[in-house]
Amino acid sequence: MDDPAFRNAYERGVRAAGDDYRWHWRVHVGLWAAASAARLEGDFVECGVNRGFLSSAIMDYLNWDSLGKHFYLLDTFRGLDERFVSSADRASGAVEKNKKSLDSGFYVQGVEDVRANFSQWKNVSLIEGSIPETLSQVRAEKIAYLHLDMNCSAPEIAAIQFFWEPLVPGAFVLLDDYAYYGYLSQKIVMDQFAQEKGIKILSLPTGQGLLVKPVDSR
Secondary structure (H helix, E strand, O other), X not given: OOOHHHHHHHHHHHHHHOOOOOOHHHHHHHHHHHHHHOOOOOEEEEEOOXXXXXXXXXXXXXXXXXXXXXXXXEEOOOOOOHHHOOHHHHHOOHHHHHHHHHHHOOOOOOOHHHHHHHHHOOOEEEEEOOOOOOHHHOOOOOEEEEEEOOOOHHHHHHHHHHHOOOEEEEEEXXXXXXXXXXXXXXXXXXXXXXXXXXXXXEEOOOOOEEEEOOOOOO
């Protein structure tokens, strides 16, 4: 945490969120994955942006405008769309958690403040709406970095299935809630997907999950 580049990036994330969530290790993981992905051909995609804590930190850390990549940021910007909340997610309290996050102000309610936050950078697109309905608005032919943080299994599995083909070999996929307590339904569907693809997901002590698309992926 003494690294100046990390401190600056983390502070930029705090400024985006309007609060310090003490996410130092989670942001460290995200910055490492993004910096590694920056060496690859392809754009960046984040599904589940909220106020833009991690994505703002990444763009600051990577000096985004110098990369020549595009960052697609997808969210309802109004919390979960209950049409896409599975029975397993409902059983785990996803709807109640969503209401609490909206009522407390943790979840943003509207895209304009988020758009203003990202206005300092070029080559960034905010896509407002529910996944999977908005996935086709991502125009990237190749993707090097994918971050999924939607707190809901159905949109997350839809997103990784949609983006798997354009993910380049060696691309990084960061799963925000994969190993986090209370989000077992997300882990189950991601493990099923990984098994179908013949890959393993790294479970991290931060609660995140990380996978790298292999060269010989299915």
